[in-house]
Amino acid sequence: MASLTGRPPAERGGWWHQYVCPAHGVELEHVGFEAGEFPVGGIPCAYGCRVDTEAVRGAWRVLAHHWWARRIRLLSYDGQGADLLTSYARLYLELTKEGEHEQAQGWMQRGRLFHQALTDAVWGVPIAHAIRNLAGRAELSETLPMLDDMVAGARRARDAMVAQDKFSSNYTAWFNALGITAGQAAAAVRGEPWEGEKEWLTGEHGQFAHLEVSTGEDGWEWEASTYYHGFVLRAYLLSLRGHDPAAVPDRLEAMIAALAGIATDGGILPALHDGPYLRVPLALEWLEIVALARQFTSNHGLDAVAARARAEVGPEYDGLEDRYDGWFAGPPRVGTRAHPPVVELTNSYAVIRVGGIHAVLDHGPHGGSHGHHDKLALYLYGATTPWQPDPGQVPYGHAEWRRHYTSVAAHPTIRIDGADPEEATGVVVESGPSFVTAEVSGWYDGVRAVRHVEAGDGYLVDVVRVEADREREIVLQFRPDVDLTVRIEGDEVHTTWTGDEVLSGHHVAEGNAVPVTRPGPGPADDPQRTRTGLDWTVVGTTATFRSVYSINRSGGR
Numbered sequence: 012m013a014s015l016t017g018r019p020p021a022e023r024g025g026w027w028h029q030y031v032c033p034a035h036g037v038e039l040e041h042v043g044f045e046a047g048e049f050p051v052g053g054i055p056c057a058y059g060c061r062v063d064t065e066a067v068r069g070a071w072r073v074l075a076h077h078w079w080a081r082r083i084r085l086l087s088y089d090g091q092g093a094d095l096l097t098s099y100a101r102l103y104l105e106l107t108k109e110g111e112h113e114q115a116q117g118w119m120q121r122g123r124l125f126h127q128a129l130t131d132a133v134w135g136v137p138i139a140h141a142i143r144n145l146a147g148r149a150e151l152s153e154t155l156p157m158l159d160d161m162v163a164g165a166r167r168a169r170d171a172m173v174a175q176d177k178f179s180s181n182y183t184a185w186f187n188a189l190g191i192t193a194g195q196a197a198a199a200v201r202g203e204p205w206e207g208e209k210e211w212l213t214g215e216h217g218q219f220a221h222l223e224v225s226t227g228e229d230g231w232e233w234e235a236s237t238y239y240h241g242f243v244l245r246a247y248l249l250s251l252r253g254h255d256p257a258a259v260p261d262r263l264e265a266m267i268a269a270l271a272g273i274a275t276d277g278g279i280l281p282a283l284h285d286g287p288y289l290r291v292p293l294a295l296e297w298l299e300i301v302a303l304a305r306q307f308t309s310n311h312g313l314d315a316v317a318a319r320a321r322a323e324v325g326p327e328y329d330g331l332e333d334r335y336d337g338w339f340a341g342p343p344r345v346g347t348r349a350h351p352p353v354v355e356l357t358n359s360y361a362v363i364r365v366g367g368i369h370a371v372l373d374h375g376p377h378g379g380s381h382g383h384h385d386k387l388a389l390y391l392y393g394a395t396t397p398w399q400p401d402p403g404q405v406p407y408g409h410a411e412w413r414r415h416y417t418s419v420a421a422h423p424t425i426r427i428d429g430a431d432p433e434e435a436t437g438v439v440v441e442s443g444p445s446f447v448t449a450e451v452s453g454w455y456d457g458v459r460a461v462r463h464v465e466a467g468d469g470y471l472v473d474v475v476r477v478e479a480d481r482e483r484e485i486v487l488q489f490r491p492d493v494d495l496t497v498r499i500e501g502d503e504v505h506t507t508w509t510g511d512e513v514l515s516g517h518h519v520a521e522g523n524a525v526p527v528t529r530p531g532p533g534p535a536d537d538p539q540r541t542r543t544g545l546d547w548t549v550v551g552t553t554a555t556f557r558s559v560y561s562i563n564r565s566g567g568r
Contacts, residue, residue: 017045020076022072022106023069024073024075024130025068025069025125025126027070027130028070028408029067029406030067030070030071030406031406033409035056035058036411036412036538038405040055040056042054044074047075049071066408069114069126073125076124076125083095085334086141087140088144090145096145096154100154103157103160107160110123111123112124114126120171122164123160123164128164131164131168132165132168132182132188133185135165135193136192136249139189140249142154142199146196147199147202151200158193158200159193162190162193162194166186166190169186169187178216178221178224179233180225181234184242184246184247185246188247188249190207190211191207191211191212191218192249212250218247222262222263223260226243226262226266229357229359230357231359232266233376233379234285234380234382235376236284236285236381237283238284238287239286241297248263248299248304251307251338251339252338253338253340255341256308256342256343258341259307264307264308267304267313270300272351272355272357274312274313277395278316278319279369279394280316281371281390282400282403282404282535283359283360284383288536294323297316300313301313301316301320301332307344308344309344309346352444353365354443354444354445356447357375361374361449361464363447363466365445365469365471366469367512368391369394370389370392371389371401372389372447372462373385373389374387374438374449374451376436383404383416383422384422384434386437386454387425387462388401391423391508391560393511396493396510396511396514397492398510402422403536419488421490422488425486425487427486433454436451437450438451446466458478459478460477461477462475463476471561472557472559473559474557474558475555476554476555479552479553484548484550485549486548487546487547487554488544488545488546488547489545492533493509494508504526506545513562513563518547518556518557520547522553522554526545527545527546528544528546531543
């Protein structure tokens with residue numbers, strides 16, 4: 012990689028979630044990072060807007076600083092970048108001399124270079140790895156004050172999380188990761204052994220302790236969000252450079268298996284609960300996770316995820332993850348991933364695979380602050396086609412669209428009287444090798460719902476039953492991300508879901524059901540992309556909806 016021109020931004024960053032078009036809800040274009048100067052006239056969005064606000068400027072600086080951290084790290088593998096790291100260390104000390112960021116929002120753990128201490132950590136980890144790569148090969152003593160400040164900041168932030176009884180937060184994984192990586196880099200520059208293992212890795216509030224409290228026995232991070240699960244997993248893997256996989260708690264391997272368990276054969280990772288639907292920086296994170304997971308365990312099962320992520324990034328991919336060989340001190344854990352069962356059940360999701368259909372039934376806890384009103388949602392995927400996906404979430408800075416994608420209206424589940432339910436936990440009441448039945452109550456007053464999903468001989472059966480204590484408007488929602496054709500024949504409804512693979516649905520209902528198609532926003536990567544949804548409505552005290560799905564083997568586009 013050639014040396015970089017330009018320079019990092021000369022100002023502190025804000026909160027990246029503000030990097031969103033206020034009119035269209037799409038993330039703004041990634042431009043101008045290499046120059047280190049905010050583009051004249053503002054940042055474009057895909058629909059032609061130019062946005063220039065102080066919040067967007069702060070968000071742009073976050074992304075630009077992260078862009079520089081990644082490029083400097085890539086340079087370090089070729090023995091380059093020491094001069095950039097030294098100048099960056101001087102800039103860091105100049106920008107952070109005032110202490111915590113005075114513009115941080117009240118709910119944030121205040122950072123120094125950015126609004127959030129979390130953002131400080133996510134930026135600092137690759138910077139620290141780059142310094143460690145070059146330690147002993149270049150003069151880097153001027154980076155020591157920055158590294159020492161990073162370790163101290165990570166300690167303060169983690170101690171604050173512990174004091175607030177939030178040790179299990181995804182933030183803590185990154186504070187520990189920064190404490191580890193910056194401490195190791197500083198030790199390498201000083202030519203000394205690192206002495207922080209007990210504090211940051213194996214101690215009472217270290218990374219291994221966090222791993223155990225933040226995940227369940229099924230391997231899922233407690234919020235059961237695909238994005239935040241990967242966010243925490245990435246922090247753990249980046250923390251373990253130079254460690255033997257055999258010495259790491261088994262729970263980390265379970266986390267990797269949890270991701271593989273929801274991935275389609277074509278590598279789609281459903282955007283469950285909260286997080287981007289599609290985003291190139293997220294695809295880069297999946298590539299990093301898979302590159303490290305391959306070295307951690309031979310049982311990772313994520314090759315298709317990596318292939319799909321690589322295709323999403325496209326021709327501008329810089330090859331950073333290809334430089335990660337030798338990350339761990341020992342060989343990968345040995346294991347053979349068994350062929351996934353027809354029904355794979357965890358504490359939050361059931362995955363049903365049959366006839367080329369990959370279905371995910373959402374049950375279990377709400378998911379904390381990253382939960383959506385999606386209990387008993389049924390998501391439908393082919394190997395490479397998101398027929399009825401979890402729609403994901405926009406950058407949090409757009410309050411209106413964020414509310415929409417959190418709401419029940421955005422999800423393929425049950426809606427009562429047009430209102431959002433209370434936060435609720437779904438419960439699996441029965442399951443077997445080819446079926447799962449889950450129920451939820453307490454979400455709408457006086458309403459109980461049961462969803463039964465079963466694998467047939469090459470087809471999928473879905474039965475939804477709703478009981479209410481008084482007359483209610485009961486709606487079963489279909490929310491596609493492909494072209495949906497709806498055809499009524501008598502009391503039957505037929506649907507065709509056309510993507511790379513074509514899904515056919517046959518539907519009947521009890522209770523005077525009325526199917527109404529409605530145009531609405533597609534998934535959260537582009538709220539302006541219109542999709543035809545279907546609201547199947549019964550007004551009464553009970554409703555039963557039955558669907559059978561199969562792949563149209565002769566269809567496609």
